[in-house]
Amino acid sequence: MAQYTPMMQQYLKIKAENKDAFLFFRLGDFYEMFFNDALRASKELEITLTSRDGGAEDRIPMCGVPYHSAENYIKQLVEKGFKVAICEQVEDPKVAKGVVRREVVQLITPGTVMEGSMLEEKENNYLASLSEFNDGTYTVSYNDLTTGENNVALITGGFDAAISELYSRPVKEIVVASDFNHEQQEILEDRLGYTISHQDETYIQEEFQELVKEVRQEKLLIGFGRLLQYIQLTQKRSLDHLQPVRVVELNQYMTLDMYSKRNLELVETLRKQGKSGSLLSVVDKTITAMGARMLKKWMERPLLTKQAIEARHDQVEGLLDQFFERETLREQLTSVYDLERLAGRVAYGNVNARDLIQVRNSLRKIPEILETLGSFNHPSMKSLYEKIDPLHELKELLEGSIAEDPPITIKEGGLIQDGFHQQLDEYRDASRNGKQWIAQLEKKEREATGIRSLKIGYNRVFGYYIEVTKANLRHLPEGMYERKQTLTNAERFITPELKEKETMILEAQEKSVDLEYELFLEVREKVKTYVQELQRLAEQISRIDVLQGFAQIAETNGYVRPLYGQARLVDIKQGRHPVVENVLKDETFVPNDIYMNEETDVLLITGPNMSGKSTYMRQLALIAILGQMGSFIPCESATLPIFDQIFTRIGAADDLVSGQSTFMVEMLEANHALSNATEHSMILLDEIGRGTSTYDGMALAQSIVEHIHEHIRAKTLFSTHYHELTSLEDQLERLKNVHVRAEEYEGNVVFLHQIKDGPADESYGIHVAKLADLPSSLINRATALLTQFESSSSAAEESSASLEEEQLTMFVEEQKPNAKKGTKSKSNVESYLKGLDLMEMTPMDAMNELYQLQKRIKS
Known part of the structure; x- marks a missing residue:
């Protein structure tokens, strides 16, 4: 490092300790960056790249930003995921021997932002x-x-x-x-x-x-x-x-894996358009920022305890019952600032006087909020009232100390109220009286000279002065004033009396500003002792805010309180999708029942694409989440179990984590559900098996349904376009077919969005293609091909059935001589065959049973 100047050596030493951060190195009124930091920052921040002589052979790349506007540049870097080390001068340049000592006073990272x-x-x-x-x-x-x-x-x-x-x-x-x-x-x-x-x-x-x-x-x-x-x-x-x-x-808490949170669009949409279109966007009727943050936490962690869920529902009910009191409460909450973050800034030491005014104004509203809470009749509201501490002492401290409209900065005065501190009042009197004296002097000098444009001004370099335009200099008596400064169009003067007053005023102002800063720090330290109380108050206000928001959405959108029974009963009457019904502008949302009693674990949903199968599935999950987070739900009535987990596979998307294909994601998410679900879980699987061949997909879909039915017994909604799977209703006692109703009218399909019992009779795929405005020639060709395929398929099925029966007969005949080889074997085979009613089975099932028998005989 010997080739560099002492200052650059200091920079390089500090940079070596902060390798993974941009080093904002304070030089006068700028934060400077050098070397690779300068090259990267000039590109990221779009600022001019320059260079300087640092003692080395080559000039050093350099760029910088003004310290007073650095916050915006730091924000840009941090939002891009970078870190910024703030290196300040920690020594007075006037007393420094050699290079001014500098240290990193803060490392700002994406997770440690305070501004x-x-x-x-x-x-x-x-x-x-x-x-x-x-x-x-x-x-x-x-x-x-x-x-x-x-x-x-x-x-x-x-x-x-x-x-x-x-x-x-x-x-x-x-x-x-x-x-x-x-x-x-x-x-x-x-x-x-x-x-x-x-x-x-x-x-x-x-x-x-x-x-x-x-x-x-x-x-x-x-x-x-x-x-x-x-x-x-x-x-x-x-x-x-x-x-x-x-x-x-x-x-x-209810477990929601990352895929379910994404697929259900709880806090943002799959299209990454932010909050808009998510469940959060519909139910967020909070007034305060801290209430909005608490709402999101409740949504991310729905409750599992019936008592805790119903305690929240009781309070929502209490707020819902009294409209005028709730509206009063909402209005009062608008005057409450973000006490949670304000408390953090107080303790952190970067709070200013305006922040403390926000604390004070918030505390002024707490007695009114308490009075309103006390007017609610529901017994559950009492606990909300009793947990609020109005912090009277802190409010009185702030009422008497901080000025009503203080500046943002804390080192320029104007922070403290008159009457708070005697010495400060004396300095202010001296300053104010001095300024009044100067105003009187200006009036007196104008009268004495007859110069109406004469004025007394002030600047930081020359102090107070008497200014006379050059056109009026001839009116001044010789030697009346002492010349101080010459301007293009005027002369500035001073008098001994003005100089004396200037000293008195400036001393009073300087002492006043210094004392105000000290007093503000003392007040801030006193406020700091209330940080924990402020945090507790913020938590209670946040809770009230979330609950009143739940009451508001319940009244506005017609949500009702769900009941939670002991049995695994899902009985939702006229349920609605909370987001879809909210975004429909010119259409009315079609509500549907969802009924799954103790004997029904799987609803197999068929129906055409675009008919609403996915909406129906998501609807159940969102209703469950809303209820367990403490909100009322969109339906006419509901009895629900408490779900411990929700697993979803809805929609096609590549994997966030491993970069896998859509089909692999589908299988991984299905496996995740099958490996972790319990009988108290909810599973939503949409069109499983689409990413492979028809028979592969159908086999996988059926085996997954069977596994859930036989081994997990979770409440499951399984939508499919494999109509062949609807025969499972005859084989699996806890599976029920439902379909989304659609009608054909004058060659067009009309989606009614109604869920009805039984399987769908058609897929309507070509009708959907028609709705998508595919070319008419293409639609006609597809229709012709469909007719051809259906005819071929029917003939193939008849041929296959005949062939299977013939093979079955031959197979049975072939086994007879083998069975005669031993009395024991013959006895076992005859016993086994008597237990089977082969003619009541489908040919394929009979073949499978006999194939298993053949394997046993051979072994």
Whole structure:
């Protein structure tokens, strides 16, 4: 490094400690970047690339951004998944000997963003850690630095289960050990798009032991320790707002794997168009940002306990019963700011006076909210009322200290109210009286000179001055003022008296600003002692907000309270798809019943494409999720079981994780459901077997249905275009055929979107093609081919049946001499044959039975 200047040596040393981040190196009023950082940043940020002499033979690439507008550039980099190390001057240049000392004061990463402009208001910003153990288990730890929330969970289902858990949260960055499985890291980074960071240290210091006092398992402590170490490494400041770690017992919540969340479009659509068109977009009637974040958490973790579900339903019912009180509550919530993130900013040390005004204004509304809650009659509302602390002392502190309309900056004064501090009031009096004196002096000098345009002004370089235009200089008596500055069109003067007042005013202003800053820091430290109380208040307000939103959507969209019985009964009357009915503009949604009693495990759904099979299937899942997260549901009435898991295979899509083909994804997702579902689960399988030949697909589809029916007994909706499978109703006692009704009218198919008992009689594929406006010549050719294929198929079936009967007769005759070879064998064969009624079987089934017999004889 000897070839470089001392300053560049300092830069290179700090950069070596922050290799994976853009280093924003403070030089005067700019953050500068050099070498490869400059080359990359100029491209990513579209800023000018220059160079400078750093002492080396070649000039060094350089680019920079003004420090006062750096936040926008940092935001651009972080949104692209990069990290930014902020390197500030930590020494006064006036007293520095040699190069001013600089240090990285903060490492900003996608998962540790605190600045409001970089955050989604209604979404958490999670940093996660993923730790793997020798027994194949994983731990996932979450932290939202903006709110201080901490969660840990133990994952026993392998890497796929860990991915599903991460996928269910708005995770922006994942921390892993440096020796973490390379292939798994590639999946997380390259295919799922997470920013990956490394941290090996997992020790939890004494000062943070209180956070983990409820955590008992060593694995969870290791996982959270990794996360905590990374936060400390990057933030380099107080973390007093971190909340106690909550152990998430995953078996207390409905399990939704990443494919089901995606297929059901819970929080975003398959087309990645954001929230619009998702279930979240329909049911989000929250008022506050923190309420919106809680709603998303409830949706991602529906409840499994009947008591907990019904407690939420009771409160929704209480809010729904009293319209005017609920509307009053909604109006009051509009004045409540994001207390959850404000508390985080207070503890983090980057809160300004305007943030504290938002805290104060929010606290002003709490007594009104309490009064409204107290006016609800339902007994369940009492618990909401009792858990709210209005924080009177904190409100009084902020009422008496912070100015009504403070500036954004905290070092320029105007932060503290008059009357809060005696010394500050005295400085302000001196400053205000001095300015009043100057205004009076200006009036006096105009009268004395007769120059009406004479004015007294001020700037930071020359202080106060008397300014006279050159055209009026002739009116000034010689020696009246002392000349101070000459301008093109005017002269500026000073007098001893004005100079004296200037000193007094500026001293008072300077002391006033310095004292205000000190007082503001003192107030901020006092507010900091209320962080935990603010967090608890924020949680209660968020809960109220979500519940009133549920009541609002129930009233607006006609949702009803579901009942939860002990039996595995699904009885939904006139159920509706919450999203589809919401987006239909010129059409009316057709509701349908869903009935599956204790003796019905599988509904086999047939009907033409576009008729609504997938809508019907998703409808059941969304109704179940809504009910178990605490919302009312879209139907006339419903009795439901509590589902422990939902598995879906709906729609064709390539795999997010492994890059597999659509058919492979279909088989993997089917296997995932078959391997993990229980009799308390829900399985939705749509058109299984489409990605292979007809007979392959039909065989797979039938075997999957049979396996679910015989071995799992989960409530299953299975849609198919294989009409041959409808014969399973005669073979599987807990399977029932239903179909989507369609009618042919004047050569066109009319989809009625009604679910009826029994199998569909036609596929209507050509009619659907006609609806898609395929060329008429193509439609006519397809119709002719269909007639030809159907005729050929009928003839082939007759020929096949005759051939099978002939083969069966020959087979039985062939077995007779073989059976005579031994008395025991003959006896076994005769006994076996007597137990079979071959003529009541289909030829294929009889052939299969006799083939098995032949194998036994040969063995």
